Amino acid sequence: MHKVLNNxxxxxxxxxxxxxxxxxxxxxxxxxxxxxxxxxxxAPGTNSTFVGLGNYxxxxxxxxxxxxxxxxxxxxxxxxxxxxxxxxIFFAIMLDRIGGKAEKWFRTIFFIPSVISVVVISKMWLSxxxxxxxVLNKLLDSVGLGALKHAWLGDSSTALxxxxxxxIWAGFGWGLLFYYAGVKGIPEDLYEAASLDGASxxxxxxxxxxxxxxxxxxxxxxxxxITALKQMEMVFLTTNGGPGDSTQFLAVxxxxxxxxxxxxxxxxxxxxLFIAVCLLFTYLSNKLTRSDAxxx
Amino acid sequence: MKKNTKxxxxxxxxxxxxxxxxxxxxxxxxxxxxxxxxxSSSILKWPDAPQWxxxxxxxxxxxxxxxxxxxxxxxxxxxxxxxxxxxxxxxAFTRMQWKxxxxxxxxxxxxxxxxxxxxxxxNFAIFKSLGLTDSYLGLILPxxxxxVPLGTxxxxxxxxxxxxxxxxxxxIDGANIYRxxxxxxxxxxxxxxxxxxxxxxLNCWNEFIMASTFLxxxxxxxxxxxxxxxxxxxxxxxxxxxxxxxxxxxxAIIIYAIFNxxxxxxxxxxxxxx
Numbered sequence: 001m002h003k004v005l006n007n008x009x010x011x012x013x014x015x016x017x018x019x020x021x022x023x024x025x026x027x028x029x030x031x032x033x034x035x036x037x038x039x040x041x042x043a044p045g046t047n048s049t050f051v052g053l054g055n056y057x058x059x060x061x062x063x064x065x066x067x068x069x070x071x072x073x074x075x076x077x078x079x080x081x082x083x084x085x086x087x088x089i090f091f092a093i094m095l096d097r098i099g100g101k102a103e104k105w106f107r108t109i110f111f112i113p114s115v116i117s118v119v120v121i122s123k124m125w126l127s128x129x130x131x132x133x134x135v136l137n138k139l140l141d142s143v144g145l146g147a148l149k150h151a152w153l154g155d156s157s158t159a160l161x162x163x164x165x166x167x168i169w170a171g172f173g174w175g176l177l178f179y180y181a182g183v184k185g186i187p188e189d190l191y192e193a194a195s196l197d198g199a200s201x202x203x204x205x206x207x208x209x210x211x212x213x214x215x216x217x218x219x220x221x222x223x224x225x226i227t228a229l230k231q232m233e234m235v236f237l238t239t240n241g242g243p244g245d246s247t248q249f250l251a252v253x254x255x256x257x258x259x260x261x262x263x264x265x266x267x268x269x270x271x272x273l274f275i276a277v278c279l280l281f282t283y284l285s286n287k288l289t290r291s292d293a294x295x296x
Numbered sequence: 297m298k299k300n301t302k303x304x305x306x307x308x309x310x311x312x313x314x315x316x317x318x319x320x321x322x323x324x325x326x327x328x329x330x331x332x333x334x335x336s337s338s339i340l341k342w343p344d345a346p347q348w349x350x351x352x353x354x355x356x357x358x359x360x361x362x363x364x365x366x367x368x369x370x371x372x373x374x375x376x377x378x379x380x381x382x383x384x385x386x387x388a389f390t391r392m393q394w395k396x397x398x399x400x401x402x403x404x405x406x407x408x409x410x411x412x413x414x415x416x417x418x419n420f421a422i423f424k425s426l427g428l429t430d431s432y433l434g435l436i437l438p439x440x441x442x443x444v445p446l447g448t449x450x451x452x453x454x455x456x457x458x459x460x461x462x463x464x465x466x467x468i469d470g471a472n473i474y475r476x477x478x479x480x481x482x483x484x485x486x487x488x489x490x491x492x493x494x495x496x497x498l499n500c501w502n503e504f505i506m507a508s509t510f511l512x513x514x515x516x517x518x519x520x521x522x523x524x525x526x527x528x529x530x531x532x533x534x535x536x537x538x539x540x541x542x543x544x545x546x547x548a549i550i551i552y553a554i555f556n557x558x559x560x561x562x563x564x565x566x567x568x569x570x
Contacts, residue, residue, distance in 0.1 A: 005392045010473040014384035014392070018444055019400060021381070025441035026407055029418035036418070044421035091312075098305050108556050109313045112320070115552040117502035119520040120541045124323055127534070133334040135322055141337065169316070181563050230411045233505050251413035255505075258417045271414040282409045 036268035055269035069250045077228030079164040092179035114173035122237035125166045156246035182216035222285040250274045327538035354540035358522035367519040371500040374439040378496045382447030390455040407445030430513045439500045447492040454488035491562025
């Protein structure tokens, strides 16, 4: 056994292709990004001048968009945590309780938006929220609330909230599925014991289910913040950061800086800070949530 | 649970499901109408005459057949590569003994945290100098690279939960390491592998930003671009726009309907063990 598991050639063959691929698509780009982040250039391969830390100081101390992008990510992440996750937990518990065919059917239905391409979802919601023929405005009209009609994604006061609604709608299935898996992992006899003690209904779940779901919840909250930080395609395809930067996110910002504004060096400095923020956040949340796992 | 509560719950779920699916119902509905009908005040509308022409436009000008093949080819190769690499990496990280094991494992896991959007710009430069932009490989490589870290993570979790007895008896019978990994471990980890296949499928099939950055040649574009094709020439023909959105969503929904149980099982197995 020992000899087989020490087979140096096999280890090399098993690990090398994966590491090589990783080096090509993750490490090399980051190194190259680091190089460009110290330079001022229009595009890769064109004339460039060394500007030292210029791009970074500009970003950190003079670029309000950078901080606005981070703020938007935090707001979006908090939106996920405060609105989407409690709903997902509630539905996961109810799905488990309803049982039978309904459990399977509704689980299947709730997940459908999660399998649709982000391009379709973005374009579809652009139409749903369209100020002239969009359904939401028609709906408001038909119930006599025409005064609330809005260019939902075109108004800086409602754009971020509209984005949150779309993302919650689209991502609800995954959240539900993870919590559902967590609920399924709780042994039935714990509920029986608790109901013998007189707990029932809402109280039962608040006292038994939610605490036992804590490991899943902490992982999901970390993932929610990371999802918010990494927001890109949906924003790019609907508002492209606007109006007036109200839905600006780091990934969209750096993409437009590179390909529309031709500030390639500056965009790479955003890339490097973006990676740093993501890694720092993951590290911190791991530190904070590494409490002892619940045993049952 | 009391019978009344159950009926209430049923009703509640039905309403929520209807609200959640409403955008799709609306999309399908108006994909059969002419553009002038979009401005009527009704929320759902029986078309005056079903506009099959919308779907013909979607098929022809959305270049559905061509893009479908590209999506299929890129996704299929990516899935095969991802499964093989995740399996070999996962096995090497959990069972085999070597020095740099934990270092390399951490490095691979970083791939889950690093945002792909931050690597887009330099990757564009690198791929361009390697001649990988505007090629199938230019999508397959980054898609695989993004999928392997998560796949490896899922597999290592799964591998730690299965006993080594099978491998030990296989070694005694004289099996070599490759027989063990591909002949014994692969079938044993089938539930995890299926989850990897399905999540990789969903991610690649629907991927947009990398394809949009690395491809400019029309003949190589993937299915999401069918929808993008309709923003120009058809920008005021909403019926055709909706038809192309419906058409491109159908394959993913069919795949989901087939593998639905596997997704749930895979997530359940992974989430609980963590």
